[in-house]
Amino acid sequence: MKFSYIEEDGEIVAIDNSQYHNEVSKKKYNLLLKNSGIPDFYHNIEFEHYKGNKESEAFKKILYYANNCYKEEFNFVSLYIYGINNTQKTALACNILKQCMKKGLKAKFILAGVLIDKLMKLQGFHQNEQLYYEVENIKKCDVLLIDDIFDPDKSLIWKNSDNKNMIVSEWDIFLRDILSKKVKLIITSNFDKTIIKQYYGDSLYELIDRNFVEIECIDSIKEVRKLSVSLAFQNMYDKKEETCQKPK
Numbered sequence: 001m002k003f004s005y006i007e008e009d010g011e012i013v014a015i016d017n018s019q020y021h022n023e024v025s026k027k028k029y030n031l032l033l034k035n036s037g038i039p040d041f042y043h044n045i046e047f048e049h050y051k052g053n054k055e056s057e058a059f060k061k062i063l064y065y066a067n068n069c070y071k072e073e074f075n076f077v078s079l080y081i082y083g084i085n086n087t088q089k090t091a092l093a094c095n096i097l098k099q100c101m102k103k104g105l106k107a108k109f110i111l112a113g114v115l116i117d118k119l120m121k122l123q124g125f126h127q128n129e130q131l132y133y134e135v136e137n138i139k140k141c142d143v144l145l146i147d148d149i150f151d152p153d154k155s156l157i158w159k160n161s162d163n164k165n166m167i168v169s170e171w172d173i174f175l176r177d178i179l180s181k182k183v184k185l186i187i188t189s190n191f192d193k194t195i196i197k198q199y200y201g202d203s204l205y206e207l208i209d210r211n212f213v214e215i216e217c218i219d220s221i222k223e224v225r226k227l228s229v230s231l232a233f234q235n236m237y238d239k240k241e242e243t244c245q246k247p248k
Helices: 017-036 057-068 087-101 112-121 129-138 163-180 194-200 203-209 222-245
Strands: 003-008 011-018 076-080 105-112 143-147 184-189 212-216
Touching: 017 087, 017 105, 017 184, 057 076, 057 087, 057 143, 076 087, 087 105, 087 184, 105 112, 112 129, 112 143, 112 163, 163 184, 163 203, 194 203, 203 212
Parallel strands: 076 184, 076 212, 105 143, 143 184
Antiparallel strands: 003 011
């Protein structure tokens, strides 16, 4: 039985009102969704819309984690979801966040490039109070999704060894700090963990290896996505044909 609490003649009383409770829960969820940073594109894409094999070990693990990550046994357990482009990694990861929010957890989404840019700008003499509080606020969530991480071509200039060393250092400091705070991390990448050892060094690789469960996504929806995009122009040709046939 679900109760809603309202004020009646100056006194707070509990009433059995499932409809009211559901409305409040829906409004709260929508507010959390808006503040999470999850791109609008993924707001209405649910696990049921997954185009790959729902019987695969990868999908089952992701779904199980989404439904149970608030439990004690998942403390200090994070996910490293990887696969080539168009394998629905971000959609699946965003659905984990949405499930977490429905369980009452505070969740955040951020692109890896945006995050590392913030971290780099806070270094040296680039003191920025607003930026500092933005990063600190990210660390206060229960579940954090860092999307599209560990791609050397999408980070700052790797040819500059100073930049490379700073990037590695910033990722190491940030990830260690946030993991120590019991924040669950969901990381998506186009590469498996070996890319970390190759470009970011053994220390960062070992950190990811011992704290994350690695899950590979293999089902591509590239052609499905291309078709849905091209269909946007279908009516243009239908209208043109109707115009040509219209009598004077």
